[in-house]
Amino acid sequence: xxxxxxxxxxxxxxxxxxxxxxxxxxxxxxxxxxxxxxxxxxxxxxxxxxxxxxxxxxxxxxxxxxxxxxxxxxxxxxxxxxxxxxxxxxxxxxxxxxxxxxxxxxxxxxxxxxxxxxxxxxxxxxxxxxxxxxxxxxxxxxxxxxxxxxxxx
Numbered sequence: 001x002x003x004x005x006x007x008x009x010x011x012x013x014x015x016x017x018x019x020x021x022x023x024x025x026x027x028x029x030x031x032x033x034x035x036x037x038x039x040x041x042x043x044x045x046x047x048x049x050x051x052x053x054x055x056x057x058x059x060x061x062x063x064x065x066x067x068x069x070x071x072x073x074x075x076x077x078x079x080x081x082x083x084x085x086x087x088x089x090x091x092x093x094x095x096x097x098x099x100x101x102x103x104x105x106x107x108x109x110x111x112x113x114x115x116x117x118x119x120x121x122x123x124x125x126x127x128x129x130x131x132x133x134x135x136x137x138x139x140x141x142x143x144x145x146x147x148x149x150x151x152x153x
Contacts, residue, residue, distance in 0.1 A: 045077065045101070045128060045137045046070045052111075054143035063113040067139050069128060071101040078131045084124065088114040091126040091139070111139045118145045 048068035057063065071077045080098045082091035092110040093099075101107065111126040122145050127136025 045130070046072045047137065047139060050138065051140040051142070054141060056144040056146060057115060059118055059145050059148045060116045061145075063115065063141055063143070064110060065112075065139070065141055066108050066110045068106050069101075069109050069137075070106040071103055074103055076103065077101045079128060080131060080134075081129045082109065082126060083129060083136065084111075084126050086124070088116070088118070089124040089126055089141075091128075109139065111141060113141050115145045119147050120145065 046069070048070075049065075050067070052065040052067075054063045054065075078098055078100050079095075082093060082097065084090050090112050092112070093107055095107065109126070109128065113122070113124045115122065121142070123140060123142040125138045125140050127138050129136040
């Protein structure tokens with residue numbers, strides 16, 4: 001029984017062209033989701049841990065954190081330098097700068113902060129500077145530094 005007099009019933013069969021169209025649309029949505037989720041559409045590198053909270057330490061303690069940096073771009077990325085916010089913050093990698101990270105290549109970056117002369121809340125950054133990201137991809141180390149007790153007490 002048709003709701004509109006003279007209307008023909010709608011065919012429920014799915015044709016091959018309909019199935020191909022549905023597959024193509026689904027594939028496009030998946031690609032868009034991947035591009036949104038992965039940094040291949042951005043100028044940043046993937047970090048295993050971009051922020052490290054070291055808790056509370058005594059002044060003079062050197063904080064060291066190793067992060068894995070991976071190039072998820074489909075092209076090589078040239079790392080120009082590793083730089084810290086100030087002289088107390090450094091980064092080490094087993095390659096001489098500048099160097100190139102091939103697609104899917106990973107490196108270990110050791111970031112250190114010397115807390116000598118610091119107290120209170122401390123946040124320091126190490127930046128991985130590349131050709132296409134001159135601001136750098138940051139690795140952040142933060143925590144509380146308490147003053148060292150004088151020797152002899």
